[in-house]
Amino acid sequence: MPNSTRSRLQTILDWLRGRSARRVLIGTVLVSILIAVALLGLLSSFRSSMHHLTRQSVRSILNSNLVAFETWRNDCETGVKQWIEDETRRTLAVDILDRYSRIRNLAPDLLQMDPEIQALGQSLSEENETSEPTLATDRIGWAIIDVQSRVIASDHDELLCTPLDLPPNATKQIIARKTIVTRPFESVVLKPDQKRLENSQVLAESSQAIVAALAPIDDGSRVFGAVAWLLDPRDGFSRMLSVSDDARMSETYAFDRRGVMLSESHYRDQLRAIGLINPSPTSSCILHLEVRDPGVDLTEVGKLTKAVLGQPLTFMADQATRGATGDNVVGYRDYRGVEVVGAWRWLPEDGFGVTTEIETATIYRPLRNLRWLVYALIGFLAAANVGFAGLVFWCDRLTRRLQPEHIVRRLGRYSLGRMIGRGAMGSVYSGAHEMLKREVAIKVLERDELTTTMAKRFAREVQLTARLRHPNTIAIYDYGRTDDGTFFYVMEYLEGISLQELIDDYGRQPADRVIAILLQICGSLAEAHYRGIVHRDIKPANVFLTAQAGVFDMVKVLDFGLVKDISQNTVEITQSESITGTPMYMSPESVRDPSSADARSDLYAVGAVGYALLTGGTMFDSGPSVDICLKQLNEEPMRPSDRIGVPLADDLQNVILSCLRKDAAQRPVSMDELADTLRHCRDHNGWSSVDAMRWWTDVFDGERVDHRKLTSKLTPSEG
Structure with missing residues (x-):
């Protein structure tokens, strides 16, 4: 890369690494959030307006x-x-x-030959020729019925002497001298007029459904029956209910208390193809389709895959059949499973409801387009901010790529490699000594992260840890501060996994291995307590398991960042009212008063670690820190075997539970006593060095080390 280009890129990266770039990033994020909120507000306002207009439209x-x-x-x-x-x-x-209503067993022949009935029929035929064209078209016949709805006279001989299946309450209204038009009802006796069927769009199946216009017949003192005009519901009844509909958008139809459709549907052909009604080209929806929610969009499925009869009524039908009048502009599925909006009204005197519905895909198309546009803009803003944040936070890597390969960051006599960890007390990098070329881990507290309190904690961590010499404690090699104010300390580099990773990736461990691990933790902490140091943050994530120098399952206790020096009267850097440690592994006394933590608090944490290793989980269910702290104070952990439902050695369970007693005085006196108790467990010495080597070579699937070098020291002894 030319030097001029490299220089310009380096200038840009230097700016990205500076605080001004971070301030610009924060400002950009805030502006983007404001824009996103404004866009969502605009979308919400437009949605509300669309809902209002839709409600007005359907009503x-x-x-x-x-x-x-x-x-x-x-x-x-x-x-x-x-x-x-x-x-x-x-x-x-x-x-x-008056003559025939008293006779129970009437014969149609008798009625057909009656001259008065013939005269009445002739009079009605003449009236039909002179009546209004619309009503004449709707009318498919007439009948004279008595108060039991029995047909005494009609132009349809097949109806004679049979009861007309009028809807409930129709007869009562006739007796009350009311002229009414009934809702559609089915007549299994009345047959279609084939000639009329051929010359109109009336379907054969729908001709069995009729509407009756009824007027009472009385002599001033008594009601004898009624005259009925028999009307085809496919004509006036259905047509008048959809006179204002746009067939491409809206549909209005009637239905009874059971959700049965009483008028024709715009979607007959679609319903035949789906299978909701008879596929015959002469089939109809009237009295043959229930307004039920199929649960899926049948127009997309293509064919009815399950019976709709058992499905609930649509949202609209469920509300309306309860006598409600209302609307829904958010959306619900209609009898085809298509999402619609609608308004409905129940007509109590007529005993049926009427609804108008519009497909949401049609009415809300502008809203859908605007929503996708808003989401696209918000996505673009988010992607732009993520990209900018990536440049700001990853510019260090870009800087290293632009620089010559031999130029690396140095801290004292150490060169820094890749970052291998990051925490509240700084970042950890791999590194090497410039002369010894020994691989090390370097913990760095950057200048821009530095506060007085953090500097004191950092110094205390390295100084107290450096006093420890136990092989199971992380070894400290060096400590320093650069000219620009960056603090760092150097420790041994470990390859392996933390106990938390061991639990997460490989589950609960056998009792003999748990004892072997706990004994090494006890050894590390025993020395620390002897020197007046309390760790205060023992947990699986702070205990490392490695295989090095021919030793497998070697434990290293890490992160003494919260150590407390109890060997002298020193001022606590951690405030007493703040939580110190990890709640799931904190002792009850540490929860109550962090400054009261002592060696027995570490014993409690070791017991919690053993519990996690033995069961593969924590002693309490996860939750908010406050809830866990309350459980530490008030709840006894379940016995490990009860928690996982697997038999475990009682002696090891008893040792672990003795560490977890709420009263610190009832726990083991020291780490040495705990270690001695563990050595008396039945499974002690069950986990051999050969078992450990096989696990690391055959089971462990993490970052590999050179096992030939690890096992070379074992070869002579095996011989």
Whole structure:
């Protein structure tokens, strides 16, 4: 790369590494958040406006259709009422009903030959020719019925002497001298007029459903029955309910208390293809389709895969059949499973409901487009901020790539390699001594992270740890501070895994291995306690397991960043009211008062580590730190064998639980006593060096070390 280009890139990277770049990043993130909030607010406002307009739209269509339907119904009631008000017809009808309504077993032949019935039929035929064209088209017949709904006279001979299956309460309204138009009901006797069927769009199956316009027949003192105009619901009834519908957007239909559809659907062909109604080209929805939610979009599935009968009513039908009037502009599935919005009204006097529905994909297309645009803009802002943050936080790596390979960061006599860990008290890098070329780990407290308190803690950690010589304690080699104010200390470099990784990746460990690990932890802490040092943060993540120098399962106790020197009266750097340690491994007394922690607190933590190794989990369920602290104070841990449901050696369980007693005075007196108790357990010495070597060579699948070098020292003794 040319030097000029390298120089310009280096200038950019230097700026990215500076605090000004971080301030710009924070400002950019805040501005992006404000823009995202504004965009989401705009989307929410637009959504609310769309919902309001949609609510008005569906209500308006529903009301318009109901007005048209009411006009049609009034015309039907007026027509049938005027017909029977003719004195000649009324007299004939009263005489016919008075003569035949008392006879239980009527014969159709007797009625067909009655001259008065023939005269009445002739009068109705003449009226039909002169009546309003719309009503004449709707009408498919007439009938005279008694108060038991039995047909006494009709232009459909097949109806004679049979009861007309009127909806409930229709007969009561007739007796109350009310002229009414019933909702559609099915007549299994009435057959379709084939000639009329061929010349219209009326379907054969729908011709079995009829609507009756009824006017009472009385003589002023007694109701004898009613005259019925028989109407086809596919005509006026369905047409008037959808007069304001746009077939491409909205659909209005009627349904009864059971959710059965009473008017025709716009989607007949689609419903036949799906299988919701008979696939015959003459099939209809009226009285043959229930308004139920199929649970899936059947227009996408293509075919009905399960019975819809057992499915619940749609949201709209469920609300309406309870007598409610309302709307839903958020969305629900209709009888096809398509998401729709709608408004509905229950008509209690008529015993059915009417709804207008519009597909959300149609009505909310602008909202959907705007939503995707807003999400795309927010995604772009997020990606831009992530990219900028990546440049700021990873510019150190880019800087190293731009520099010549032989130029590396140095701290004293040590060169830094890759970062291998990061915590609250600094970052840890791999490194090497410039003369010895020995690989080491270097903990660094950067200048821009430096505070007075952190500097004191950092110094205390290295100074107290350096006093320890036990082979199971991490070894400290060097400590220093650079001219620019960066603190660092050098320690031995370890390859292996922490006990936390061991538990997470390999699960609970056998009792003999747990004893072998705990004994080494006890040895490290026994020396620390002898020198007046309390660790205060023993946990699986701070205990490392390695294989080096021909020794397998070698334990190293790490991170003495929270150590407490109890060998002299020193001022505590950690405030007494703050939490010191990890709640899941803190003793009850440390929870109550962190400054009261002593060697017995480390004993409690060792017991918690042993519990985790033996069970493969913590002694309490995970949760907020406050909840865990309360459990440490008030709850006894379950016996390990009970927690995992597997038999375990009682002696080892008893040792671990003795460390976890709430009263510090009831725990082992010291680490030496704990170690001695562990050595008396049945499984002590069960985990041999050969077992450890086989685990590291055959089971461990982490970062490998050279096992030939590790095992070379064992070869002579094996011989």
